[in-house]
Amino acid sequence: MAFYALIMAGGFGTRLWPLSRHDRPKQSLKLAGKRTMFEHAVDRIVPLFQPEHILVVTGAEHVEDLKAQAPELPDENFIVEPVGRGTAPAIGLGAIHLRREDPDAVMAVLTADHFITKVERFRELLLASEQVAQAGHLVTLGIKPTSPSTGYGYIKQGEQLDTVNGFPVFRAERFTEKPGAETAFQMLESGEYSWNSGMFVWRVEQVMAEFQRQMADFYVQLAQVEATLGTPGYEPTLKRIWPQVAKQTIDYGIMEGAEDVAVMPADIGWSDVGSWASLVDLLPVDEDGNVVSGPHAGIDTRDTLIFGSERLVATIGLEGMIIVDTEDALLVCPMDREQEVRDLVAKLAEQGKGVYL
């Protein structure tokens, strides 16, 4: 029995446009300091896992870039999806690779594009969660909510099952998608909910059994790919099958209907950095409430995010704005309109301005 990590690194992250692009996805951005998000994701876990036990699932567009960022990982540990079909198929694909290595493996599904500031605590949580997974639970790593966020999924905690290395373990009673503001507030107040971090720990055999039970069609497709593992038929088979796979998320496809789901809520200083405004909570804030990266000269500028490059960004009389300056595109947008960055990216695509995507 061994402990493996599967880093999910397939996203694009349009909400961080214009910094994130099709060929420069969120996991490859340097949002804090000199390391990319993916490099941080690998750095966090190398003390826990042998490099051979760290796998990465990503798309063909990103794999070379990611390999260059993590040269310590073996080449064959990068699992390439011909097309992205959502988190459930990506995890399934990782799982069959692991099952072939070690049918008794415990796998931690981790994210490549989230911030975790309390790294030591995160590692302790991972080690504790492995024990819970060994005991027969599908573990969701939960996050103790710090605000009534409407941007995250929530998990209702049921009875407490255990405490492992100081971390409480609850039965997961219900998964709730991004709630409305009032519901989110009530969930925060009740103390009975965790945020869904998108990180999971489980025995490979157990999650495969759930795939078989809940996503039977996909399981058949997956089995066809599994049969070719380690043979020259693998890649052609994957390329043939994968486009036919239905898109599905692990939350809808597996977690909501799974048996024996546990949630381990912890305070690990986590953020999914889902949008520009979320960076304000993560980066150093100056005395005027500004978060500034790059040269800046301001008069009467407050609570503003200036994510620049080499160019000087000069601001006068701004409050609560987002300014993101890249080599070929610039974004100016009030903080409370940031969700519309996605619409803007869609508009650029419509208008044939794909060069900026």
Added chain:
Amino acid sequence: MAFYALIMAGGFGTRLWPLSRHDRPKQSLKLAGKRTMFEHAVDRIVPLFQPEHILVVTGAEHVEDLKAQAPELPDENFIVEPVGRGTAPAIGLGAIHLRREDPDAVMAVLTADHFITKVERFRELLLASEQVAQAGHLVTLGIKPTSPSTGYGYIKQGEQLDTVNGFPVFRAERFTEKPGAETAFQMLESGEYSWNSGMFVWRVEQVMAEFQRQMADFYVQLAQVEATLGTPGYEPTLKRIWPQVAKQTIDYGIMEGAEDVAVMPADIGWSDVGSWASLVDLLPVDEDGNVVSGPHAGIDTRDTLIFGSERLVATIGLEGMIIVDTEDALLVCPMDREQEVRDLVAKLAEQGKGVYL
């Protein structure tokens, strides 16, 4: 007797930062179309003046750039001030050059960095004003006010002296510097005031007499330079004398105290383009009230000036903003704070960020 033009092209134009720079002053900017402000200034008058009769006063920093923009003008018609001392000395220096050419000359003092949309009418006004100057008046070209601007100087019109080619000529009763909002409103309502365009037409001998009477110290300095005109001593003398000259504007130094000042108010579609917001009145406005130069993608963006370069400027939820994007610096500022661009430039100088000036 001949008619000469003296184009004043010595300014820097800090209020149009970051487009305007120390080595790229306002007169060299392409604010509308493909011609610079200086090129427009020359284009406007070439049908009226022989190239030999068009002189340019500027600084050493700008002269090569301006010569390249107006290759039709003789090299020796560019008069270079070693240091800028304000409009009065610049005009005095031009006047002694003209007096040497033709003591009976009438000179039109024109600007290099203003917009004039009704060019035909402007030329008719110039021709009419020459007659008024011949008749013994120092003519100020006035602009019929179209708004209660607090950014311009005003001239009170006294009795009507004449009408020339359909242009009324008034005695200029009083020069008023940039007024407060209420005063400006009253002046507009009264119909008795013109804006001071900074353009003047007069006989050289008459303005020289005013220099002698009202700026006696400067006149002595000027006479020393005049004595060396056409000799190898000219440049060294100018370089020695000019730094000692007191700074003065033509309005304070000459016009306010001069005799026989006339004002000819006309509607020539004039703007001094003193700041970014003034461009909104001059450039084409789209259906959302935006003035856009360069690639732009916007959601819910109104009454905003986007003066870009090659970079895409993407905006969401903006109203009444100014965004100016240049190769090495970017400005974001609400329209109603634009006067603080000057403060920002001063701040950059203070902070040792001269590279952006």
